[in-house]
Amino acid sequence: MAEYWYHPDREALQKRLRRVEGQVRGLQRMVEEDAYCIDILTQISAANRALQAVALNLLEGHLSHCVAEAGEAGSEAAAAKVKEATDAIARLVKS
Secondary structure (H helix, E strand, O other), X not given: OOOOOOHHHHHHHHHHHHHHHHHXXXXXXXXXXXXXXXXXXXXXXXXXHHHHHHHHHHHHHHHHHHHHHHHHHOHHHHHHHHHHHHHHHHHHHHO
């Protein structure tokens, strides 16, 4: 298995994702318990922001490490990594 740049911080990343998982379970509970719709929407917004924070952290690391390393390797590798990052940003913006 490859070790990516975030490997040393993997536990912190997993902790953040477990927190998001808990938020989603809380949302399921809220629906089960017939919580007020605006309260559910507020919690959905919080879960989305938490996932976006994880995504931005990963994207920043990707640019700082993967794209930067590819730039040192040559323009063709760098162009591929920039395209990869651009596509990921486009997917994030659409969501």
